[in-house]
Amino acid sequence: MRFVIKTVAACAIVACAGAAFAQKGETVKIAMIEGLSGPFANVGQNQLKSWQYVASYFAGSHNPAGVTFQINPFDSGGSPQGAVTQLKAAIDQGYRYVTQGNGSGAALALSEAVTKYNERNPGKEVVYLNYAAVSPPLTNENCSFWHFRLDADTTMKMEALTTFMKDKPEVKKVYLLDQDYSHGHEVSKYFQADIKRKRPDIKVVGDDYVPIGQVKDFSPYVAKIKESGADAIVTGNWGTDLTLFVKALGEAGLNLPMYTYYAGVSGTPTALAAMGDKSQVYVVAYGYSQTTGDLGKVVEGFKKKYNDDFYTFAIYNGIKLLDAAMLKAKSTNPVKVAFALEGMQVPSFAGDVTMRKADHQLQQSLFITKWEKVSAKYPYSNENTGYTFAPVKQFEPYVSSTPTSCQMKRPTEG
Numbered sequence: 001m002r003f004v005i006k007t008v009a010a011c012a013i014v015a016c017a018g019a020a021f022a023q024k025g026e027t028v029k030i031a032m033i034e035g036l037s038g039p040f041a042n043v044g045q046n047q048l049k050s051w052q053y054v055a056s057y058f059a060g061s062h063n064p065a066g067v068t069f070q071i072n073p074f075d076s077g078g079s080p081q082g083a084v085t086q087l088k089a090a091i092d093q094g095y096r097y098v099t100q101g102n103g104s105g106a107a108l109a110l111s112e113a114v115t116k117y118n119e120r121n122p123g124k125e126v127v128y129l130n131y132a133a134v135s136p137p138l139t140n141e142n143c144s145f146w147h148f149r150l151d152a153d154t155t156m157k158m159e160a161l162t163t164f165m166k167d168k169p170e171v172k173k174v175y176l177l178d179q180d181y182s183h184g185h186e187v188s189k190y191f192q193a194d195i196k197r198k199r200p201d202i203k204v205v206g207d208d209y210v211p212i213g214q215v216k217d218f219s220p221y222v223a224k225i226k227e228s229g230a231d232a233i234v235t236g237n238w239g240t241d242l243t244l245f246v247k248a249l250g251e252a253g254l255n256l257p258m259y260t261y262y263a264g265v266s267g268t269p270t271a272l273a274a275m276g277d278k279s280q281v282y283v284v285a286y287g288y289s290q291t292t293g294d295l296g297k298v299v300e301g302f303k304k305k306y307n308d309d310f311y312t313f314a315i316y317n318g319i320k321l322l323d324a325a326m327l328k329a330k331s332t333n334p335v336k337v338a339f340a341l342e343g344m345q346v347p348s349f350a351g352d353v354t355m356r357k358a359d360h361q362l363q364q365s366l367f368i369t370k371w372e373k374v375s376a377k378y379p380y381s382n383e384n385t386g387y388t389f390a391p392v393k394q395f396e397p398y399v400s401s402t403p404t405s406c407q408m409k410r411p412t413e414g
Contacts, residue, residue, distance in 0.1 A: 003064075006088050011066055011170045012022065014358075017140075020261075021333055022270070023326050023329075023332045024066035025066060025067075025137060025138045026054055026064070026067045026132075027068045027069075027072065027339065028097060030087075030095070031070050031074050031090035031093075031098045032047075032051055032073050032131075032381050033046055033086045033098055033099070033304055034048065034074075034076060034100055034101070035071070035077055035082075035227055036076055036077070037078075037240065039213035040238075040239040040255075040277075042267060043238070043239045043265055043266050046104060046266050047131075047312050048071070049099065049306055049308070050101065050302065050310055050312050050315050051071040051315050053253060055068075055071050055233050057141045057301065058320065059380075064323060064324070065326040065327040066121065066329050067295075067326055067332060068381050069319060072095075072271075074087075074089060076100075076106060078213070080103070080105045080108070080109035080217040081109075081376060082106075082171070083085070083103075083106040083109055084110065087114065087126075088280065091186070093123045095126070096124075096127050096332075097126070097128070097334065099127065099129040099130070099133075099318070100128070100133070101131040101132070101314070102238075102239075102314070103181075104135030104137045104181070104182045104186075104204045105182055107135065107392070108133075108135065108138060108142060111143070112144075113130060113144065114126050114128045114147070115144040115145075115146055115147075115388065116340060118146055123412075125334045125338075125411075126377060127148070127334045127337060127338050130149045130150065131150045131151060131315055131318055132150075132151050132314060134154045134183060134261075135186060136186060137182075137363040140359065140404055140406055141405060143404070144360075145338065146323075146334075146408060147360055148338075148362075149360060149361050149362060150314035151314050152277040152286050152288065152366055153402075154190055154236075155189060155402040156286075158190040158194050159366055159400045159402060160284050160366040160368065160395045160399070161191075161234075161259060162198050162199075163395070163399070163400075164284075165195065165202075165232075166195070170257075171199075171232045171257070172233065173203050173229055173230045173231050173232070174203070174204050174230060175190075175204075175207075175208075175233050175234070176188050176206060176207045176226045177208050177210065177225070177233065177234075177245065178236045178240075179210055179236065180209035180210060183236055184210075184237075186236075188207055188209075188218065188301050191234055192371060193206075203220065205229060205230050206224060206225060206230060208221060210237070210241060211308050212241065213240065217247045218244050218248035218249075220231070221245070222245075222249055222254055223252070233365055234259045234274040235258065236262075237260075237262070238261065239262075239267070242262060242263065243268045246272055247402035249275070250271070250279075255275065255278040255280065256280070257282070257386065258279075258280065258282070259284070260281060260284075262282060262283070263281050263283045264285070264288075264311045264369075264382060264389055266309070266311070266385075268406065269383040271384035273386070273387050279371055280370075280371070282335055282370050283368070283369045283370075283389055284366060285313075286313065286314070286350070286367065287350060287367065287368070288363065288367055288389050288390070289310070289380040289382065289389065290349060290380070291379055291380050294349065295316060298310055298316060307373070309383060312396075313349065314362075316349070317346070320346050320348065321344055321346055321353075322360075324340075325337045325341045326340070328344070335359070335411060335413070336368075339413050341360075342355060343357045344355075346362070350364065350365040351364075351396075353397075361404065365396055366395055366399075367391045368385060368391070371387055371389055372388065375388075375390070378390040400404055
């Protein structure tokens with residue numbers, strides 16, 4: 001009898017030990033559903049390499065959970081319909097984790113599709129990591145337990161950007177130029193609301209939208225900006241829609257201060273460098289290209305391997321959070337990992353970041369950076385141009401944090 005008791009006890013210890021390290025040695029496949037072809041393919045391809053590089057970097061001793069992350073591409077063409085189609089393909093192939101970021105329309109479609117699928121398929125749930133789609137409804141009226149946003153949303157970025165701009169007395173007339181979809185309309189909406197509250201004397205002298213990914217010649221828009229008498233530009237444009245806009249500004253010799261979200265994204269730094277020292281460009285973002293610390297190793301290693309810029313820093317935080325959640329959950333099961341992610345705090349390149357439980361919106365520091373020549377203090381050269389985005393202002397997480405209206409429906413925790 002004593003032998004039986006000892007044997008049972010020993011088995012229990014082994015079982016517990018097995019449970020404690022249940023995830024160790026597992027390969028966690030993540031489906032990256034993104035526009036890898038089409039007008040924004042250069043951005044998507046950069047981010048695919050970024051996910052794969054960071055997954056490789058956080059391996060071995062860099063990976064406390066002991067899992068191997070494998071990132072595989074699913075080309076959506078950049079459309080919401082394509083994203084949902086590729087989600088179905090990924091699920092059919094057994095993927096339990098998906099990621100996407102470029103395009104809030106695609107993000108909203110994915111979040112809804114993942115939520116519906118999980119409701120209908122208990123035991124086969126999927127978690128969606130959003131690394132760049134910043135539409136506020138994703139963590140407000142359309143929030144989902146299965147969606148986690150790693151970027152800062154537009155309300156957060158506008159809170160920081162307008163706080164910075166209100167102390168710029170030279171800014172009196174602003175022209176807004178944005179892409180004609182949810183993100184572009186939200187940039188316009190929240191800029192106008194926030195700046196009216198902080199600097200009611202600033203006038204919006206233009207509010208234009210461009211068909212996303214379709215305009216090849218931005219000179220007519222530049223002519224309208226010049227005619228308006230604007231002394232500053234605010235734009236949420238990204239990818240080729242920003243690169244071509246910058247080129248048109250340079251060709252017209254219109255070097256107004258420009259406040260942006262995505263001037264560091266593929267192609268735009270090269271266009272800015274062509275304007276020389278005349279360009280006055282600011283970016284509101286949650287990071288910048290550091291050359292020190294752990295992020296610095298990723299940035300420089302990525303550049304060495306691909307001769308390209310690592311600029312989607314949310315990917316770095318995403319892998320760190322996912323790894324920490326799997327360690328905490330002692331599992332790679334999506335339901336357990338999702339619950340572990342709620343309230344998760346990890347150290348990052350700009351202090352701690354926290355995944356807010358109420359809406360799954362990452363709380364993090366935000367920066368205003370300015371385009372300038374590289375220096376000893378900020379030596380990273382964006383797209384090998386000799387220029388960089390240097391931080392001029394940092395906002396702690398509580399400064400730009402905004403409230404949420406999310407009423408989240410949670411599954412039963414297993």
